[in-house]
Every structure is written in structure tokens, then in C-alpha cells.
Amino acid sequence: MPLRWVPAVAIGRAVRIAARLRKPGGGSAVPGLVVNRLAPGFLGSVLFSFPEGLAVVSGSAGKSTTTKMLVAVLEAHGKRVFTNPSTANISQGLTSALLERARLTGRIDADVAVLEMDEGHGALLSDRFRSRVVLLTNVMTDQIDRFHDSEKVLGMLRRIAATATERLVLNGDDGLLARIRSDVPVRRFGVTDGVLAASPRGLGYAETVRPPEADGAVVTAVAGASAAVLLDGRQHQVRLPARGVHYAVDAAGALTAAEEMLGDAFDAETAVAAISAMPAVFGRGEVVTVRGVQVEFVLVQNPASFQLNVDELEEGLDQVLVAMGSDVRDPSYFWPVDASRIGRALVVTGSKAEEIALQLIYQGVQVVRIEPDLPAAIDHFLSLPAPARGVKTIVFTADAMRRTRAHLGLTS
Amino acid sequence: MTAAILTLFPEVTDVNGDAQNALVLARRAEWAGEDAVVVPAPLWAVPDVQPAAIVLGSSVDSALPRIRDGLLALLPRLTAWLDAGVPLLAIGTGMELLGSRIDLGNGSVVEGIGLLPGSASPLAVRVTDDLVVDAAEGRLIGYENHARGFRLDAGVPALGRVVTGVGDGRGVDGVRHGSMIGTRLHGPVLAKNPAFADALLARVFGRPVVPVSDQAKAADAAAAAIRARLLKGLPSR
Numbered sequence: 001m002p003l004r005w006v007p008a009v010a011i012g013r014a015v016r017i018a019a020r021l022r023k024p025g026g027g028s029a030v031p032g033l034v035v036n037r038l039a040p041g042f043l044g045s046v047l048f049s050f051p052e053g054l055a056v057v058s059g060s061a062g063k064s065t066t067t068k069m070l071v072a073v074l075e076a077h078g079k080r081v082f083t084n085p086s087t088a089n090i091s092q093g094l095t096s097a098l099l100e101r102a103r104l105t106g107r108i109d110a111d112v113a114v115l116e117m118d119e120g121h122g123a124l125l126s127d128r129f130r131s132r133v134v135l136l137t138n139v140m141t142d143q144i145d146r147f148h149d150s151e152k153v154l155g156m157l158r159r160i161a162a163t164a165t166e167r168l169v170l171n172g173d174d175g176l177l178a179r180i181r182s183d184v185p186v187r188r189f190g191v192t193d194g195v196l197a198a199s200p201r202g203l204g205y206a207e208t209v210r211p212p213e214a215d216g217a218v219v220t221a222v223a224g225a226s227a228a229v230l231l232d233g234r235q236h237q238v239r240l241p242a243r244g245v246h247y248a249v250d251a252a253g254a255l256t257a258a259e260e261m262l263g264d265a266f267d268a269e270t271a272v273a274a275i276s277a278m279p280a281v282f283g284r285g286e287v288v289t290v291r292g293v294q295v296e297f298v299l300v301q302n303p304a305s306f307q308l309n310v311d312e313l314e315e316g317l318d319q320v321l322v323a324m325g326s327d328v329r330d331p332s333y334f335w336p337v338d339a340s341r342i343g344r345a346l347v348v349t350g351s352k353a354e355e356i357a358l359q360l361i362y363q364g365v366q367v368v369r370i371e372p373d374l375p376a377a378i379d380h381f382l383s384l385p386a387p388a389r390g391v392k393t394i395v396f397t398a399d400a401m402r403r404t405r406a407h408l409g410l411t412s
Numbered sequence: 413m414t415a416a417i418l419t420l421f422p423e424v425t426d427v428n429g430d431a432q433n434a435l436v437l438a439r440r441a442e443w444a445g446e447d448a449v450v451v452p453a454p455l456w457a458v459p460d461v462q463p464a465a466i467v468l469g470s471s472v473d474s475a476l477p478r479i480r481d482g483l484l485a486l487l488p489r490l491t492a493w494l495d496a497g498v499p500l501l502a503i504g505t506g507m508e509l510l511g512s513r514i515d516l517g518n519g520s521v522v523e524g525i526g527l528l529p530g531s532a533s534p535l536a537v538r539v540t541d542d543l544v545v546d547a548a549e550g551r552l553i554g555y556e557n558h559a560r561g562f563r564l565d566a567g568v569p570a571l572g573r574v575v576t577g578v579g580d581g582r583g584v585d586g587v588r589h590g591s592m593i594g595t596r597l598h599g600p601v602l603a604k605n606p607a608f609a610d611a612l613l614a615r616v617f618g619r620p621v622v623p624v625s626d627q628a629k630a631a632d633a634a635a636a637a638i639r640a641r642l643l644k645g646l647p648s649r
Contacts, residue, residue, distance in 0.1 A: 332599020
């Protein structure tokens, strides 16, 4: 039935054009909303149409990086890959992204699809699609406002896991993921005891376990932005898109899922080279030059990533700006994060500036200035003389990141 | 003598940062020139200390039976501390577990340890928003995120009257009973309400505690700004 989706796709495109005319650069979710209403089967049908199938990546943290790594590996093996931009991981956004690429028949010219799915929306969609491989990164105690507790998140991930028809790829060190029972074979990735022991606060999972056997890729050592990964009995050196154990774990997950997706065509050397060639991850440890000044951007998406990123900061940085935006309705749940390593925050900004400043002060961080107005704070921070140690470092939440980039004229 | 601020079972009661109120008490004591330290008390591994104050935070529902069992095991010591007038701040499900029972609303009930004369039962809807309570310590501000009210036995005083939000659902929030204080104001309620923290510290040290350091000034200025924004447009008490 190649013509079945023609009206829906045509209408979706018309809506997209109309939305862009009204608000240049915006309105990206609206076409998906319209098509989902007109043709609720469209999404599942298109997702089912890729000749080499669909891989879905979900979990609390690391989805975006893992998805990008998996895409890079598949492309390095000559595959044409459809993937969703990380901001479009809700059903409307996903449908809109599919519309962008779909021919009028509702087919997309790609061999394989890799989709990042938010755990909540992925669970809601789970009865509408099937995937070959599902990769689950971890369950962290995050997004309390949305999901209330980690066990609820686990329930959502169970539903996403149930869409797998071939293989479930799990972070074997995550104790909550270990409780998922699967109808398809499971492969686990993870870290060695030594790597775990070298992470003073652990890996940030709601529950960490030592798996009986990790038969997927295993991180055996991490030094800065370089990691050693054991895969199929061979050690590989991987250059990470930023320093930190969590990026090494993301790489291990992506390598394991890529092997499952590619089967005999998988070549470990090609895969490792593809990940090592990736540019620094946007907004996490990304170093940019603005107004002639080098600045490192550190994105904090939840308490676990806040802790991991703070622990990765160079000690004794003398120019740090911390920005918390309106995406955090109630910052209470960040308080278990020990941010004392920041030491001194020259500027604290964003609509939740006072709340995060309060936490920093009680944790022994010297807060020099609180300036809730973000553009003014950024301007002030960038105008300060060059730091004595390290680079100017901006730690921000997602909303503050978007506003910072917009203010500095940086395109995403 | 160093005042030990005991935080009960922080590995399961810090979901919203409630356990960090112990840090707030210890820091404010230091800032006032007193000697205080946070003592974490994990489940089944409560250290042998004489606490000067106790904090019990909120948990996820699935952890309630475990925490209750931990409290029951601690009951003789807990009762002795409370009889000696040691202040205890209980937040959310911490308060609920100190009461007689928690009706989970799905047909199951978790028995409490019966130190507080009240019981918890479901509200019509989950509450996730700002909460403002007028209490003896002043107008308390913060955030609530819960799905149950706490009904007090006749004659038992609440912590205060709800100005904005839901609290325990009948126009009041929390409880005062002996040296125990319970509330739905979750997270770092003592950091956001320094007067509330200092009132507790005055009971700990038996004299007024006045934090005076530069950090105290910075912290209280930040708390005042949060308060001003939240209270803007509300009638004064």
C-alpha cells in the first residue's frame, strides 16, 4: 500500500511550511502533531520500513551521546542512517523529523534507523513500533518532578525493552536494569571492577551491581578523554568526545549495539576509529572560542550528570560560572550532589540563580556574585581577565545553555 | 562539645535533598561559632552517638517498609532521645512513618511506628508546587511534591496554616508534637527559611544562635531573594 500515507505526508509538509512562515526556525513539533492526529499509524509504519531495522536508545542519561556514537559507527560501515535530533525525542517531534525525510509514500531513503527515545514518551509509543535492538543506558535518580521515582522509570524502560525482536543491550552495571526480564537474548556492557573503584562516587546509577558476566564491550581503563575497551577478547583504545568515565560507558554501549545491528559486517577497528573521530560533544565539556576567549561549556541535565561533571572538573579552577534555568522547576533534588569541588563560583546566574547559589554556599563554595539576568552575567564573566588556571568554565542546565548560546550567537 | 546532627538513612531519604537539612544546621552552627558535625546514620548501621538534632527525610513509597523496619529497630534509642527533648525534623514520608499508619490508596497500608498522633491517606490529586506556611517561626516557604495528607488526632497542633499550596490538605501543614516537627516542605527547607533553622539551633544549644560569617550573609541574602520572589503578591500575615 505505497500510497496509504500520501495524504498525511502531504498535509504534514504543508503544516511544516506554514509553521516556518509564521515562526522562522520554529514550529518543528507542529507537523508531527497534525499527522499523528490524522494518521495515527504513520509513525509505526515508517519505523518498520527500514530494510536493516531500527535500534532504539533509551535510559536516564547518556542517550544522546550513545545514539550519536552508534550512528557514527553504522555510517563508518557504509550504512545510510536515519536518526532523530536529540531535541525531537517526543512523538510529535519524531514524526516531524520523519516527515522531513519521508518520500510522499511514507518511506525513508535509509538502510537503518537509530532513535533516541525519552523514557516517558518511548514507553507511550512502545505499542506502536518494533525494534531489532534496544539499548538501555542506565537508570539515574533524575527528573523527580516528572517521574517521581526511579522505579517508575524502570517500568517505562521495561515497555521500551519489550519492543526488541532480536537483542536487548543493557548496561550490566546498572542494578535496576538487571531486573528487566527479556524474551530476546540480552547482551551486557559495562566497566571493570578497577574502573568502578577509580570512580570515587561510583557511576551515578540509582543502583550499581557487579554483573556475573559482561559479554559485550567492557571499559577496562579511562584516562581523561581516552579509554581502553575490551571487545570480543581484544583491547581497543578509544578517544572519547570529552573526558569522563560516562563517555567511555556510552562508547561501550554503542559498540555492543553496533555489533548486534551489523552482525558479520561489524569491524571493531572501523567502529573504534569512527567513535574516536567524533567531534567534542556539544555542550558537555565542549571548548569554544567566543569574543576571542576560550570557554568550556559543561551541560548538567540531572543530579547524576551534575555530580559526574563536577567530579571531572579540573580542581582549583578560578573562573567558573554556574547557570540554572527555568527548566528546573524545583532545584531541591540537586542538593544531594556534592558540588564543593567547584571551589569558587565567580558568577551564579539564571532564573534559579539564588537557589543553586544557596546550595553552593552551604556546600562550601565561595559564591562571588549572583546575577539572575543571564545575558548580563555572561557578558560580565567573559569580560573578566583571562583565568590564572584552566579555561573559563560555564556549568549550565539545558535551558540556560540554550539561552547562553542564543545570547552569544552560537548556532546549535 | 561537638553537636552531632544525625541524618537518618540518607541513602534512601535524600531523594529531594531533605537529608541536606542536617548540613544546613551544621553549617549555620559553625557560622555562629558553634561546633557541629553531620553524622549520617545508614539503615542498619546507626552509629553510637548522642544526637543534638535529628533529620528524617522523604523517600519513594517502595522504600517505606524498609525504612519503617529501620525505625522500629531504632525505636528504644529514638524514644529516649525524644524524651530528652532532642529536636527532630521529619519531612514528607519521614513524618508519615512516625505516625500510626500510611494508606497507600491502592488497598495496601504501611504501619507507622506510632510516635506521632496522626495518619496519612491519599489526597484527591498529586501536589507538585510551591508551598507557603505561616508557622510560629515565621512565614515558611518551599516546595511540596506528594500525594497524601497527614490527618492529626484531635487537639494535636499542626506546624502552621497553609497560605499557598496544599500541605496536608485541610488548610494546615505538618505537625508539632513534643520535640518533633513534621512538614511537607521538602528539600532544603531550613536553607530557604534561615529563621526556622536558627530556631531549631537555639533549642540544640540552649541559647540564641546567630550566624554572622560572610557565608551566612551570602546564604541569607540568597534565601531572602527566593522568598521575595515567591511571596510577591501574597497578602502579608
